[in-house]
Amino acid sequence: DAGVTQSPTHLIKTRGQQVTLRCSPKSGHDTVSWYQQALGQGPQFIFQYYEEEERQRGNFPDRFSGHQFPNYSSELNVNALLLGDSALYLCASSWSSGGAGEQYFGPGTRLTVT
Amino acid sequence: AQSVAQPEDQVNVAEGNPLTVKCTYSVSGNPYLFWYVQYPNRGLQFLLKYITGDNLVKGSYGFEAEFNKSQTSFHLKKPSALVSDSALYFCAVRALTYNTDKLIFGTGTRLQVFP
Numbered sequence: 484d485a486g487v488t489q490s491p492t493h494l495i496k497t498r499g500q501q502v503t504l505r506c507s508p509k510s511g512h513d514t515v516s517w518y519q520q521a522l523g524q525g526p527q528f529i530f531q532y533y534e535e536e537e538r539q540r541g542n543f544p545d546r547f548s549g550h551q552f553p554n555y556s557s558e559l560n561v562n563a564l565l566l567g568d569s570a571l572y573l574c575a576s577s578w579s580s581g582g583a584g585e586q587y588f589g590p591g592t593r594l595t596v597t
Numbered sequence: 598a599q600s601v602a603q604p605e606d607q608v609n610v611a612e613g614n615p616l617t618v619k620c621t622y623s624v625s626g627n628p629y630l631f632w633y634v635q636y637p638n639r640g641l642q643f644l645l646k647y648i649t650g651d652n653l654v655k656g657s658y659g660f661e662a663e664f665n666k667s668q669t670s671f672h673l674k675k676p677s678a679l680v681s682d683s684a685l686y687f688c689a690v691r692a693l694t695y696n697t698d699k700l701i702f703g704t705g706t707r708l709q710v711f712p
Contacts, residue, residue, distance in 0.1 A: 487640070516699060525687055525702035526641070539697035573640055577698070583648045584629050584691035584698055588640040 485510060487576050487589035495595045496564050504559040504592045508576030515557040516586060517549060520571040532557050533579055561594075569596045599624045599692045601671075603703035610678045611711050618673040618706045620688030629691035630671045631700065632662055636684045644686075647671060658682070678710045 488507045496502050508515050514533045518526035528541040532551035551557045555576075561568055571593050575586035600623045610616045622628055629648055633641040645656025652664045662673050673686060685707050689700040 489640075514698070523705075525704050526700075528699045528701070531697055531699060539694065539699070541699075575641075575700075579698075583646055584693060584700070585631060585643055585646050586700055587643060588633070590640040593638075 487574055487587055489574050489589035489592050491592060493593045497597055498564055500564050501562045504572050506574030506589060507556045509587050512576035512578050513555050514577045514579050515551060516575045517559050518573040520573055526573055564596045566596050569594060599690045599701050601688045601690050601703040603688055603706045605706050607707045609709045612680050613677050616675050616678040618686050618708060620671045620703060622669050622671060622690050624690055631689040632673050633687045634684050680710050680712055683708055683710045
């Protein structure tokens, strides 16, 4: 049973550029959440996708956007990159109809903005 | 608003000794609490959860956590630490609303187990 997968593993971008990160959820999961983990910090919630729609967004600007596909996979897009966007981006999946809210995380994408 | 606090940035323990990583929470209603572990350059791995019932919850890799409602704490414990337990540990609380179901994390505690 494949767990949550993310691509790419690492990414280096320049300020002002745009980036797309990808996530495939754990088999049987239909909900995908994205988190940003800055160095030395805990993960911060960006947003969550369910039934191809964005649910509540965390405290992140509109430069952060996403999408969920019919197969439940998801993308995170960040426009006009800033140095402060450098972080580990974590995707987590869960099942909307069961469990106690535990989310299963992928290995993350390390984004470096120079 | 829901929140968790991890008061220790780092915990040092000798191999074979018991370990405790502290977490306190603030929630409205009944708490759903979690512990995750993060190894270097890796994502978060789920260790255990508390929903309701027994205050002592058993999880993966020999870890357990004790829920204490009066002290609003959910400390992670292990009777005998291993060097391989050295990692970053996060406590989290579930924030469930009508339109979302997210986790709110603490700032993390680095556990260092010395041989």
